[in-house]
Amino acid sequence: MAKPVEEILADVDLYAEDQSENLLAAAAAARTTCPVPHTEADGGYHLLTRYEDVRAVCTAPELFSSAQPAIRGVPVRVIPIDTDPPDHREYRRILNPYFTRAALERHEPQLREIARAAIESFVDKSSCDVVADFAIPFSAGSLARIVFATDNRELVDRGVAAAKEAALTSSPEAFQLLAGLAMEALAEAEAAPDDGADNVLRALVTAKIGDRALTLEERLGMVTTLFLGGLDTTRGVIANIVHHLATRADVEPLLRQPGGWQRELEEFLRYETTVAFMARTATQDTQIGDTPVKAGERVAVFFAAANRDPAQFERPDELVFDRAGVPHVSFGFGIHRCLGLHFARIQLAIAFEELLARTTRFRLAPGAEIRRQAGLSLGSPHRLDVVFDRV
Template sequence: MATTGGGTRNETGTAIEHYDGYDHGTAQRYFDIVGAARGRCPVARSDAHGGYWIVSAHEDIRRVLSDPETFSNARGIMIPVEDRLRKPPQDLDPPLQTDFRRLLNRYFSRHGLARHADRVHRLAEEHVEAVLPLGDRARGGPGCDVIGDFAKPLTAAVLSTVILDLRDPVRFAEVRGIVEGVGYGSAEQNARAFRRLQAVVEEMLDDLAGREERDDVLDAVLRGTVDGGRPLTRDERVGTVMQLLLGGLKTTVAAIGHIVAHLAARDGIEERLREPGWSRGPLDEFLRLEPPVKMIARSATRDVLVGGRRVRAGEMVAVMLGSANRDESVFPDAAELDVDRRRNPHLSFGLGAHRCIGSNLARMEIVSAVDALLARVRDVRPAPGARLVRTPSAPELSWEAVTVDFDLVEGASSS
């Protein structure tokens, strides 16, 4: 499966000085650009969006993520910084951020999610059945886009019916469509999509205000307390649901697309993923090599040295998770996929107080999706003419489409 990109060594070496995550060309050369920066200037300055620092080495990134007192989330984790509603717990600092984590943790812990495991797997099986005719080349299928035809509708179904228990499919379809536009295109387009999502979530929560009590995430948002016992404000409720939607509908889609792209293009990967236990070591290796989130930002609360460079109070710092995960000082043969890699301290789910609260759900969905797919199909391969193109997104690392063909296993039907 061919990829797009390229650029001369000089272009790659200087691109970090003008790095803009929304730029299409930059998106195609992301790993080349941050890799060159890691080797030449691990803490560099970009002049895009008013200027900000880019941190690309694993050790420096661990330090930033582990110190929320010095590197704050309070201005959000996006560049450029926007004057918009903050999304708990992501856009808060301890101790209030810790209160929100406690409010939600029980629903996203392994124990809390265990009751949903069978339902998630059934949803994955149902969505696989829906795409069998698309990828069955023997029946003349046009090719299945794993991103648009499978991963997006699957993750939307899991979030809406299993996690948030939103029972209005028309409303949720609208939400899903808006979410897909947040983080992509230009910074201006991203801001407009964010405002649209906020308005729809406000309406949705107004409609749910009088619903009966249930032991679920929405109950925690609607009836929970923080900060010594006070209820959440309206903005906090809206922001929390927005964060669950943005986290639950995009990053897992990207991860599923990355894995299927690899198993379609590389000999032996499909067989390896049919083995019991692949959800441990191999899954983490896929997440390391191509993390669904490639960049998150922090703002410095004081003057501080990072990698020998002085960062001033108030300046923004972008940590490149995709670069940390390919740091040769930590990962031997860092640019290669090694599904048997033993030591794998990747940072794909972040680190410290703000580590991704949905990581357990993401793992459950990814494994269910891949297992359900491989139970129905074999010889997954790139569709003729398929090309892998990175989506121009500031935070996410994702393919626009992963179009594959496959053969049906005995007993599966594409009718």
């Protein structure tokens, strides 16, 4: 049973399933009374509910360290998410060339092939579980073929399960499992013949910072981060958008409009924030707005709440597709702005172009029960059973 807002505000817990349904309502209530509430959950942290506070903290890495970016702690490195300047710049320098829009657009034919194969598996049934039948196969296949350049789908499939568990619970076991999978992926890349291929795993095996090679911990940390970022985020956005397709008559015409739907996609990303929150640690005594924060205290940067702040967005709790601009923080902000944001946008455009080329008139399946996740992927459906017509 969902806790009421008043009880949530008395002791916020971002991972509690009985709070997830009303967390954003609780954040809205806090903005008008105590915009930076403190909770004792998970060792204690301050919760940011305002857009301006989220941006201020994200642009001050000297005051708010990313060294431990998860509320519940991460027992393994997640580089470069957990790295402050100047090291952060060096890690991004290695990865950035593989995640530019131009570099990724070269893989469009492969991405379309992956999407079509997933759709082919269910289109004749005129029904599917969007999460298991489309979102996961497409996001996992994209990561395997484009980022890791591996045919080892069994490894990637295990990564899907571990990444989802990490997003749901942030358990040490899930992160340790991801680190083990990263080890396997790196070993596979090192054992492969040097055929001149240029991909992320090959780059990590050969990259240097200055005149030293990356340590094993650094390599593992970067691959673990790619598992986390590449598997759970796109899956969640696809499921959320299909839910709107199935429940709102105005969404399908928008997605089918000539010239694309870039503005509408940004509004979906604002409304259904993929990564709901991250953590920072104060490096010295400071304050956020009028709230004092002591050195060593933890701060939860609640991106999902910032994206619903009425001081920044009119009608924040509605999907408004004709906004003049959508400066959302769904990909973070500042130096830690998401490495894979171009990859996500390209994947999402392709996913829905291919899906709507074969299907139309989505509806929720009779008796479908929408159970949404708590934790990092707040609000994303665990399962989404729909029916549709073939084009």
